[in-house]
Structure formats: C-alpha cells, structure tokens
Amino acid sequence: VAECYVGIDLGGTNIGWALVGQDKQIIRQDELKTEVAEGRDKVIGNIRTAVSRAIDGVNRGDIVGIGIGTPGPMSHKEGLIIKPGNLPCMENVHLRKIIRDEFNLPVTLENDANAAAFGEYWAGAGEGTKDLVMFTLGTGVGGGIIHDGKLVRGHFENGSELGHIIVKPGGRRCSCEQLGCLEAYSSASFMAERARELIAQGRQSSLAAFINPQDGAGIEAPHVVAAAQAGDPVATEVFNDACYYLAAACVTMQHCSNPQVIVLAGGMINAGEFLLSRIQQYFRSMTWRLMKDYPRIKFATLGDDAGVVGAAGCVWQAREANDW
C-alpha cells in the first residue's frame, strides 16, 4: 500500500467504510450497523470501529486522512453535524475533532450527497472533467455540483440541494413544503404517489392491481417503470412527467454552472436505457440551439460505493486545497 485515503459513509442504518488507494480503487471495504437507537456514544464508537478496520495494518505514514460523509445539515468548515433527520442523537456533534483526536490523522467532513457527487467526479462517471452536476434520483432527489474541481457548498453550506430547485412554480407540494420542487416530480415517491392519484381519479391502469385496498399503498416506482415499458397509459404519463421535469432541471443547470457532464445516480437509474434515453430526448427538445454547450447526460458508475469512494476523494481534495 502506497498513499491511501479512508472513506466513511455515515447513514441512518449503516456505516460504510473503505480504504481507497492512490489509483482511486477500493483496497478493502465493509459496513457495520450505525445503531442510532443506542445513542451518541455508541454511534461514535461504531464510527471509530469503522475507521480502525479500514486502517488496520496500514503504515500510518501512508494514510493521507479520513473523509466522512454525513447527512445534512452539517458544516464542512466547522467539522460539525448540525441536525440530521435520521441521526437525531448526533445533533451538534463536532465529529471532525473527535475522530481527529482519536486517530491523530487529518479528517474532513462532507455532506453525504456532496461526497457521493465528488466520488463520481473523482473516480466515476465524471472522471476527467472539472465541471459536473449530479442528480441522485431516489425516494427524494439529491444533488451535487462540482465547479472547477471543487464542491459548491455556498455561503450557508447548504448548496447543491438540487432536489429543491423549482421546476414548476405553484406546482405540487414537496416534502420540504415548497411548491413545484424537482423532488416533487422526479423522485421515486412522486411516481408512486402520482400513479395512485390518477387511479383514484378513475383512470384505468394495470398498476391498480398493486393497490392495497386497506391503505391505498402498494404501488412502487419500479412497478410504474415496468408498466410504462409495457405501454400502460397512466404509468407512461407519470414516467414521462418525471423525465420531463428532470430534463428541465438539466437545462437550468446547463445555463447555471455549464457543466461538461450531468450524472444521474440513485435507485431510479435501475430503469436503465429506457429512463436515460427519455431524459436525453426531452433535454434535446428543450435546450437552446444558440450554442452547442450541451452537457453529456449519463449514469453514475460507482453505484453504492459512491459514498465511501467520494468521502475518500474528499480527503484527496482537502489535501490538494490544504482545506482540513
């Protein structure tokens, strides 16, 4: 092992860890339970265990540092977890200092969505570019912007929250309470909800078979995608809406940060070429012809490793920029 970086992905259920080499490849990795219910000391102890496993047997001088991706809101500058919804026991924990003091190694803390975007930039679908935008399409919609090789965090350290850019003023209410957010149209939960709504309005759809008559639930995003592929009109309408508003968001980001690549990540990309080609087609029909500054829209390549690889990449970046 020559120079290497530790990446930790702190989630509400699991703590992922990886040791990543200079070639950006994972040397070894695993995960352990976060054990949120056990409280703060237990969670911090589990993070320590994750780091210990990652660096076990490695020459201390070869370890550049430890990168930790954590749910927001958080502060990179202060190395502080502020108030994460799924980790209530970690509120106001100065995690950077705790881990730095424990291991006597440089530590950098990053928003987990930003870390994942940095992973794709550094070692995934965006390798070789300097300007990238990532949309993570899951239950919600996350985002990340890399400008000239650096993460866009912004003044309040809450930048790149691309799920909440407004794609339809006055439109559907988002989980954040804003109206017309991208997340309210292009997330997996939108697809499921919207299909239920249309069926409740009396529209005929093969998706009706999934509905549990007790609570009205049962339709999931993958059902919608499969039904759209089979030509179901309700599913097609919902799927097209999700792709259409995402394409509008891509045009908006084209004109904001003018990236070379827009990377799509998250569970929804399991829909594959059917999804990607629809988004690309809407994008081409919506963007201008004035200049040919078209970003390439493509899928992420790191899958579930984006978090730990990105956290490790943040170590590389922190050393480059001397920003610990």
Next chain:
Amino acid sequence: VAECYVGIDLGGTNIGWALVGQDKQIIRQDELKTEVAEGRDKVIGNIRTAVSRAIDGVNRGDIVGIGIGTPGPMSHKEGLIIKPGNLPCMENVHLRKIIRDEFNLPVTLENDANAAAFGEYWAGAGEGTKDLVMFTLGTGVGGGIIHDGKLVRGHFENGSELGHIIVKPGGRRCSCEQLGCLEAYSSASFMAERARELIAQGRQSSLAAFINPQDGAGIEAPHVVAAAQAGDPVATEVFNDACYYLAAACVTMQHCSNPQVIVLAGGMINAGEFLLSRIQQYFRSMTWRLMKDYPRIKFATLGDDAGVVGAAGCVWQAREANDW
C-alpha cells in the same frame, strides 16, 4: 496613484473605460464610440485609445493590468472574442494577445455580464461576501454567479446565463427559442409584450393609450411599472408575473449555489422599492422553512459603472489567482 487597474467595457455602441485604484474607486473614466460600422481595425484602434487614455501619465509599474469585458460568446481561457451579435466585425479576434502586445501589460478578457457581476461582488452590493448571484433585468435578463470568490464560467465558458434557466417548462417562447426561460417572464421586453397581448385580448387598461395604432408598439416597461403602481389591473398582472418568476429563479439559485446575496441590476431596478419588495415578498412565500439559508435580495449599487469597475476587478482577481 499607487497600484491601479484598467477596466474596459466593450459594447456595441460605446467603449467605456476607467482607471480604478486599490481602494476600488474610479480615479478617472470616460467613454468613446465603438464605431462598429468602420470595421475591426477601427474598433481595435478605439480600444487602444481607451486604454491609452486610462493609463496616460500613470507610472507603468503601478498598473497591475488591463481587464476587458466583452459581449459573448467569448473565451476567457483563450482571450478570444468568438461571435458577438452586436460586434460582428470582432468575430474570432484574439483581443487579449493584441492588447497585451501593444501595451506590454497583463490583460484579462471576461464576458461582460460576468464582469458586471464581478464588479458588484468586488466593489458594490456584494462587497464582503464570497458567494453572490446577480440578475441583470433589462431588455433581456443577464446573470452572473460568484462561487467562493470566483466567477462561475463552466466547462464551455458559457455559465451563469441565468436569463435562460427554465422557470416554466413549456411556457412562453424566449428570444433564444427555448420555452419558459426566466428572460421570457422577467425582462422589460416581456412586460411590454405581455401588456400588448392582454390588451389585444380585449382587457381594459390605461396602457392602451400608449399603443400606436399603426404597428401596435408603444408600450414600454416603465409605462407598465407606473400603471401597476397606479393600480391598473393589466399592468399589475404583468408586473406581478415578472416578479413572481424572478422570485422562483431566486429560490432555484438559493438551492444551487446557496449565495449570501442576490443582487438585482439593470434598467428595471429603476422601479425601486415597488419592485424589490414585491420580489422579496414572493420569495418569502415560495422558499422553504426547513433551513434559514435565505439570501439577502438587494439592488446593485454601481449602476452603469459595474462594467468598467468589474473589468478592473477581474484584473485584481487574475493577479490573485495568477490566471492571466
């Protein structure tokens, strides 16, 4: 005079110039005609004259360099004017090299909208911040983004074109041919056009008096603002639309680059508090409550000097970043 910077604002009609001191104040300034019709050599000669007047009598060693704001598309990296609509004779001119060779001083070339935004960041409404977004509300809508003290140019060097972010997918056709651009709703030309449309549809308005029966023209944006202030319903609807979509764009930029300040510039800000308070009010009603990462929305303070001061500021920035 201690250290100083030359700022040139190359426009289709005039070439503005200024000598700016270390305190960011204009030491002297003036403008001369661009004389586009006389062709490329004449225009370049006029730029030379502007620079000569700016540095006349100044100790050569005190001049840090020359900044030139030019209409896009252009390349900062290559110091090249590409294909400016209002300066056809300057297509593919390597202006940076020409001026550098002539004066034997460092030269930096910047998109004129970006230069103006940099001016407000460096010496105007955004002084003291590191993250700023500017919307210039004129005939069209221009933009500029400063991220962590640096202009966002993007991979294709066409970033911060904020007039063309999509605020209403499938909406009004913009001059750029996209549907639903910010510029198609929040520009002076939208306000005039939309008022004409509503009157042509039979709506009663005091603005009808301005219409020239020959060509249907005659309504200008300031008429709409004045009529809205007087309570005219058509003018109020149009004015509110312009403010509403701009507020939506502000929310979008809040979640993208998360700036401390959003600066509004351009002719439309002559509408004063009436405009600003309406935009702020829509913004407050549209943004989330999840976090208090609200940018301050305020007016530009440099007025017509933003271009030359910003071009001079780009000299300061180029020296800081060693990016000539």
